[in-house]
Amino acid sequence: MKINTFKYFFRDCFRSIKKNSLMSIASVISVLSALVILGIFLVITFNIQHITSEMEDQLELKVFLEKDISVEEMGDLENTLDAHKDIESYTFQSKDEALNIMSNQLEQYENILKGLEEDNPLPEAFIIKTHSAGAITELNDSLSDLDGVDYINYGESYVGALIKFNEFANIMSMVVLVILTGISLFIIYNTIKITVFARRKEISIMKLVGATNWYIRVPFIIEGSILGVLGSILAVLVIRNAYYYLLGLIQGQSVLMMGITFAPPESVMPEIMVYFIVYGLVVGAVGSLFSIRKFLDV
Amino acid sequence: MIKLNGVCKTYDKTEHLALSDIDICISKGEFVFIVGKSGAGKSTFMKLILKELEPSTGEIHVDDQDITKIKRRHIPFYRRKLGIVFQDFRLLSDKTVYENIAFAMEIVETSTAVIKESVPNALKLVGLSHRAHYFPDQLSGGEQQRVAIARAIINNPYLIICDEPTGNLDPKTSIGIMNLLKDINAKGTTVIMATHDKDIVDLMQMRVIALHGGKIVSDKKGGYHSED
Numbered sequence: 442m443k444i445n446t447f448k449y450f451f452r453d454c455f456r457s458i459k460k461n462s463l464m465s466i467a468s469v470i471s472v473l474s475a476l477v478i479l480g481i482f483l484v485i486t487f488n489i490q491h492i493t494s495e496m497e498d499q500l501e502l503k504v505f506l507e508k509d510i511s512v513e514e515m516g517d518l519e520n521t522l523d524a525h526k527d528i529e530s531y532t533f534q535s536k537d538e539a540l541n542i543m544s545n546q547l548e549q550y551e552n553i554l555k556g557l558e559e560d561n562p563l564p565e566a567f568i569i570k571t572h573s574a575g576a577i578t579e580l581n582d583s584l585s586d587l588d589g590v591d592y593i594n595y596g597e598s599y600v601g602a603l604i605k606f607n608e609f610a611n612i613m614s615m616v617v618l619v620i621l622t623g624i625s626l627f628i629i630y631n632t633i634k635i636t637v638f639a640r641r642k643e644i645s646i647m648k649l650v651g652a653t654n655w656y657i658r659v660p661f662i663i664e665g666s667i668l669g670v671l672g673s674i675l676a677v678l679v680i681r682n683a684y685y686y687l688l689g690l691i692q693g694q695s696v697l698m699m700g701i702t703f704a705p706p707e708s709v710m711p712e713i714m715v716y717f718i719v720y721g722l723v724v725g726a727v728g729s730l731f732s733i734r735k736f737l738d739v
Numbered sequence: 740m741i742k743l744n745g746v747c748k749t750y751d752k753t754e755h756l757a758l759s760d761i762d763i764c765i766s767k768g769e770f771v772f773i774v775g776k777s778g779a780g781k782s783t784f785m786k787l788i789l790k791e792l793e794p795s796t797g798e799i800h801v802d803d804q805d806i807t808k809i810k811r812r813h814i815p816f817y818r819r820k821l822g823i824v825f826q827d828f829r830l831l832s833d834k835t836v837y838e839n840i841a842f843a844m845e846i847v848e849t850s851t852a853v854i855k856e857s858v859p860n861a862l863k864l865v866g867l868s869h870r871a872h873y874f875p876d877q878l879s880g881g882e883q884q885r886v887a888i889a890r891a892i893i894n895n896p897y898l899i900i901c902d903e904p905t906g907n908l909d910p911k912t913s914i915g916i917m918n919l920l921k922d923i924n925a926k927g928t929t930v931i932m933a934t935h936d937k938d939i940v941d942l943m944q945m946r947v948i949a950l951h952g953g954k955i956v957s958d959k960k961g962g963y964h965s966e967d
Binding site (some may be wrong): 460653656 | 829
């Protein structure tokens, strides 16, 4: 096709949006409302992911060492930890450090703890952070049999519950995402279909004067994409402002937060924006392509 | 140039025989009326030529091409060689008179320079130069039909198909439209016009093919409206 032809396409497309302004507004609103619902859900999903990943970050594996661990065994153990792919970082906690932490946590038993300073019974330990919560159990199994390791503590039941919750949340978000995407697709497709139906006469005239199907389709596809993207940009703005507003409200109520932090908008919004704009573009274009199909049969 | 051999058309749903055993030969440059009452098969005949419908049996040759063998995706290219005028004008309401005519050239990817030259000429021919920037709903019925004719001739078709072009017009305006079609025909373009307007047919004194119940009942040159 010639460049001139594309000039005609854009001219006709903008004119048609203006002429069918009511239907154009309806299409934009249908994309907007479908995406706002989807957006609310996405923000919730991102926050669940954010909170669980924060919880995962706090997880650690405490490898307590035998009292009489030899220098060689210590060296071997450190080499193993250095080489392990699941370990993000680890620190060594000496007996004195362990006691310090304990006395900080149990200030009211200061006198009892004082007696321990001379003959500190607390074991030395490696405190390990893993890349993911899922690796903790496996790491526990592989480290517990090593020489010099007395026992390992990692809050087995807590980790298990967190992993299960994570899996559940991931599956649920995928399911809801697919369902909501499907529903919004259906709503948008039908709105476009009504728009195309209102212009079926125009399409039949174009066909009778010899326009090819693609010549008729392209302006509709451009129009659908423009309206889809417009709806998605508006949805991004609505979600962004609502999220900032909500965070402002919640942050004033620190008592209710219980140490939970929310996903920062600057990390959530770019993903939502890309997803929405691609979604608006594709749904607008594909919706137009499919809804026009029936009327091209002249 | 237009030849129908043993053409029958049955509509699938009703099994009604809309056209039966039609054999017609129309030469280049002829002006032919297709007449008959409602349901006689006029519209079916026009739709077959336009390739809006496929015949159940038989062959249809237009410009030495068997159009029943044209593939779906090539239909638009076939239609571009025809000019079509309808009873209800079928103009694009969101385009001006100028743009409606230019549209027929845009779809065949004519250059802007040629469009700018040809459209005013066509408008002059149909006497609507002063209405170029009007929208169809700002025009009278006769004027709209003139725009439709200008659109039909803009790509220099070898055949103009008119389906009841005067059906929505008053007698005086109808005569104006017929004179316009006669002028176009005089320049060598074949015109096939379906109508049941007896006065127009009698006035024009051209070849008249009369249909009744899907069959040809009369085919006379310089004729008259034989069946009404």
